[in-house]
Amino acid sequence: MSDLLLPSTFGSVVLNRTERGNPAEGIEYKSDNSLDYKSLLPAQCVVKLAYAPINPSDINVLEGTYIRRPPALPATAGMEGSGVIAFLPENSNTECVDQYGSKLTVGDHVVGSPWNWGSWAEYAIVETNHLRIIPKSIDLKTGAMMCVxxxxxxxxxxxxxxxxxxxxxxxxxxxxxxxxxxxxxxxxxxxxxxxxxxxxxxxxxxxxxxxxxxxxxxxxxxxxxxxxxxxxxxxxxxxxxxxxxxxxxxxxxxxxxxxxxxxxxxxxxxxxxxxxxxxxxxxxxxxxxxxxxFQAQKEKFKDMWTWLIDTVDKGKVTTSVIDTIYNLNQAKEAVKHAHSSNRTGKVLFRCDKTLS
Amino acid sequence: MSDLLLPSTFGSVVLNRTERGNPAEGIEYKSDNSLDYKSLLPAQCVVKLAYAPINPSDINVLEGTYIRRPPALPATAGMEGSGVIAFLPENSNTECVDQYGSKLTVGDHVVGSPWNWGSWAEYAIVETNHLRIIPKSIDLKTGAMMCVxxxxxxxxxxxxxxxxxxxxxxxxxxxxxxxxxxxxxxxxxxxxxxxxxxxxxxxxxxxxxxxxxxxxxxxxxxxxxxxxxxxxxxxxxxxxxxxxxxxxxxxxxxxxxxxxxxxxxxxxxxxxxxxxxxxxxxxxxxxxxxxxxFQAQKEKFKDMWTWLIDTVDKGKVTTSVIDTIYNLNQAKEAVKHAHSSNRTGKVLFRCDKTLS
Structure with missing residues (x-):
């Protein structure tokens, strides 16, 4: 696995405020250089994010009215998303499994458990047991909206x-x-x-x-x-x-x-x-x-996840219709749009600029 | 067991109305001759009632606002009380047990499960499995208020x-x-x-x-x-x-x-x-x-009952203070008093005129 695939800096949407206020004013698009993937812990990995939605709960976090708050500031915003495993620590194959014990490999498509990472970014360091592998037959836009x-x-x-x-x-x-x-x-x-x-x-x-x-x-x-x-x-x-x-x-x-x-x-x-x-x-x-x-009932939640992957993969359940896709550097505009009543579906971030 | 102990007629307070109205107007004291104890079913017995309280739920039944109504009219009023086993059918010893399987004998002190009989009467025919034996060390006035x-x-x-x-x-x-x-x-x-x-x-x-x-x-x-x-x-x-x-x-x-x-x-x-x-x-x-x-959870309810008898018998829990005791033929006056705010404890009926 070559380190060369990983950039030294990357873009992310950062939240700097927990008091109440206008949601679009609480965030800033920044170039981040904190991706120190050489010091990954054995059970961590780097995910190259694909897409991440703006959910009502994200808006509530940005305006400071949500039931939960980021553990510390500044925090990368975004509570769910999809991506691709970009880097795994070497010599730690035994720990590199997802939340349900499936072995992770670079290139696997994954979705993130909410609360555990900032998904409005190009890259993120994530505990592997906060990830779940999804089949490559599920579109990454669909996958981005499967966790909430x-x-x-x-x-x-x-x-x-x-x-x-x-x-x-x-x-x-x-x-x-x-x-x-x-x-x-x-x-x-x-x-x-x-x-x-x-x-x-x-x-x-x-x-x-x-x-x-x-x-x-x-x-x-x-x-x-x-x-x-x-x-x-x-x-x-x-x-x-x-x-x-x-x-x-x-x-x-x-x-x-x-x-x-x-x-x-x-x-x-x-x-x-x-x-x-x-x-x-x-x-x-x-x-x-x-x-x-519901997440705290681990066995029930796992059964749900098995059922959901199968049902989405068969097309019996589709995730939300997409209204507009924005790049991360359009974050304020995207949040304003998501917060307005002037839309007919989800507003999504394209975290990976090479995707359509 | 001599039949001579049982009267051919006895007094009871009868409810004749289920529509809404003044509680004292819904009842009448009557002389009843329906005590056909010669045709008792094997699992029935005759209870000579001692005392019966007027509870808020009784008032609600009389004024037609309670969650439950008597199965048919006329109905003897009163939902709990205490008494003494007066007559058991002969040749049916195996069935003559109370709700928790204790063998019933003439003279046993019993209290009645609510809903199953009219307790504002001198006598009642009761299914034995609706009764519970209480120790004779518990006063029958106290026993009369143990079931609700x-x-x-x-x-x-x-x-x-x-x-x-x-x-x-x-x-x-x-x-x-x-x-x-x-x-x-x-x-x-x-x-x-x-x-x-x-x-x-x-x-x-x-x-x-x-x-x-x-x-x-x-x-x-x-x-x-x-x-x-x-x-x-x-x-x-x-x-x-x-x-x-x-x-x-x-x-x-x-x-x-x-x-x-x-x-x-x-x-x-x-x-x-x-x-x-x-x-x-x-x-x-x-x-x-x-x-x-709670009653529908039979095992839990039985455990409660065992605990309650012991705790009342030891004096750790006393039932309500008594304000006034009325005879059954003073029923309208008793109900008016119980329905007023002008009292400092329970209003009780003395069903057995020979008691104090």
Whole structure:
């Protein structure tokens, strides 16, 4: 393995702030010379990054509102991405395995576990047990978006069984679409709440069973009746809530007795009203859900990953539609675009300038 | 066993209505002649009732607002009580065992599992497996109140371990006091929220660790700070909520991250506000709790019962203080009194007129 393949400096998008503020103002594109690959620890390697998305959680990190913060500043931004193994330390073959024990070789395609590296960069030093090998038959753009949304969707749906009905709001978001596709692949039926008309056909096309419009204001009972009618009064035992406020309350209203109401987002930035009757008579449980909780269940998470690689590889689940691809030196522009409502899919970084 | 011990008619308090209304108007004292003890099934027996309390849940049944309703009308009212085995069918010794397999004998002191009989009567035909023998060393007045509050308190506290802190509201109610005593007996520390000053010493006397006044209106943050100060910032992982509204929200505010918020009552008749932050960042779970759920876990419930009999018998847990004892033919007056705020303990029926 020749060192010559590795550059002495490379570009990265660096976060310098943890207090609250405008997301695009928190970052800077920099030329980095910290890639000291001669001092790699035995269980580390160098990844040449391919693509990395801008997720809502990345935006929240940049604006200082996320549940987790970088361990120290400056920190390379970006929480997931795809890449190629560029360098492995010599004489340490036994330690060079990915998270699930597969031997790593230079040239392997890998994706990164969130939280453990900054993916908005050309290169990164990564602990090998934070990486997972993906088949070369999976496109690296698709691979770049496999680590956050699909596992979150799978985990949120974990308690549902084939044939069950679930209900979600924000169904046209990237996460909403991942939930629809993964539910479909697992034989779970979905009721999908969206805020405006015109999105129905797109969601039905990717596997939604029912789409109901609820603007969040005055047609609450009508929306609940609409759900009841379209499902034939089926018992819905799981609600997946990204919005809170009235939209989160609508999901509770539609749940069957004994149902579980899982919140993973607060897009409305409004609280929910919970009545004693819903807790006592309807026996609804309200919980929050976060990917970290699911990742901590290592065996279940591994089973999910095996299933996901196979399902994505077969084309049964596709990751988000891409709106625009930016180079890393366009970081501020890319983040502004990702933060706007003026897009129809994911904004991605092209970390490797030689890719299309 | 002589039939002569049993009367051909006896008094009972009968419920004739399931629609909503004034609790005292829903009942009538009647002379009953339905005690056909000659046609007892092998696993039935006749209990001569001693005492039966008027619980809040009884009031809710009478006013038509309870989670459960009598299977048919007219129904004898009353959901718990104590009594003495008066008659067992002959030639069926093998079936004559109580809920936990102890052989029943005429003269045994028993208490009844809620839901399965009308306890506001002089006599009742009961399935033997709905009864539990209690030692004769336990007073029958105490026994009459062992089946609802103490098991509910024990079940609500089930997830807490020795040394843990829990927080509850309505701490001066019968249930609140049961929670304080059972927590104390199990080494669990309690923060007790009450609505008005002057109750502190009574609750400290029965084992409360901390009592904090919160009127439900304007001193929310002050009350939370008060809890924090008095517990030395201890992590409170369980909240037991009988009130909902702002009082229920105060419990959530005082919970540590990952805590569980259990609702068993809605005394304020107001809903609670739940923020996305409480679900996502504080990872609070909100659930309802009902005695029926705990009873369905038969082994755990049996262990509780063994513990409870021993603990009550040793005087470590006492059931509620008694305000007044009424005869069954004073039923309307007794229910009015129990339904008023003008009392300092339980209202009990004396079902057996020969008792004091």
């Amino acid at each position: 949304n699909p596992p979150t969707a799978y985990g949120l749906l974990e308690s549902a069984k084939e044939g069950d009905w679930v209900i979600q709001n924000a169904a046209n978001s990237g996460m909403g679409q991942a939930i629809i596709q993964i539910a479909k692949a697992r034989g779970i039926r979905t009721v999908n709440i969206v805020r405006r008309e015109g999105l129905e056909q797109d969601l039905l096309d990717i596997g939604a069973d029912i789409v109901v419009v609820y603007s969040g204001d005055n047609d609450f009972i009508e929306a609940a009746e609409n759900v009841k009618e379209q499902t034939g009064g089926a018992k819905i035992r799981l609600a997946i809530n990204a919005v809170c406020g009235r939209s989160g309350e609508l999901l509770a209203k539609c749940l069957a007795p004994g149902g579980v109401h899982l919140t993973y987002g607060v897009m409305s930035q409004r609280p929910m009203t919970v009545s004693g009757g819903q807790l006592l008579f309807k026996d609804i449980t309200y919980k929050g859900w976060h990917l970290g909780k | 509050n103490p098991p509910t308190a024990y079940g609500l506290l089930e997830s807490a371990k020795e040394g843990d802190w829990v927080i509850q509201n309505a701490a001066n109610s019968g249930m609140g006091q049961a929670i304080i005593q059972i927590a104390k007996a199990r080494g669990i520390r309690t923060v007790n929220i009450v609505r008005r000053e002057g109750l502190e010493q009574d609750l400290l006397d029965i084992g409360a660790d901390i009592v904090v006044v919160y009127s439900g209106d304007n001193d929310f943050i002050e009350a939370a700070e008060n809890v924090k100060e008095q517990t030395g910032g201890a992590k409170i992982r369980l909240a037991i909520n009988a009130v909902c509204g702002r009082s229920g929200e105060l419990l959530a505010k005082c919970l540590a991250p990952g805590g569980v918020h259990l609702t068993y009552g809605v005394m304020s008749q107001r809903p609670m506000t739940v923020s996305g932050g409480q679900l996502l960042f504080k990872d609070i779970t909100y659930k309802g709790w009902h005695l029926g759920k």
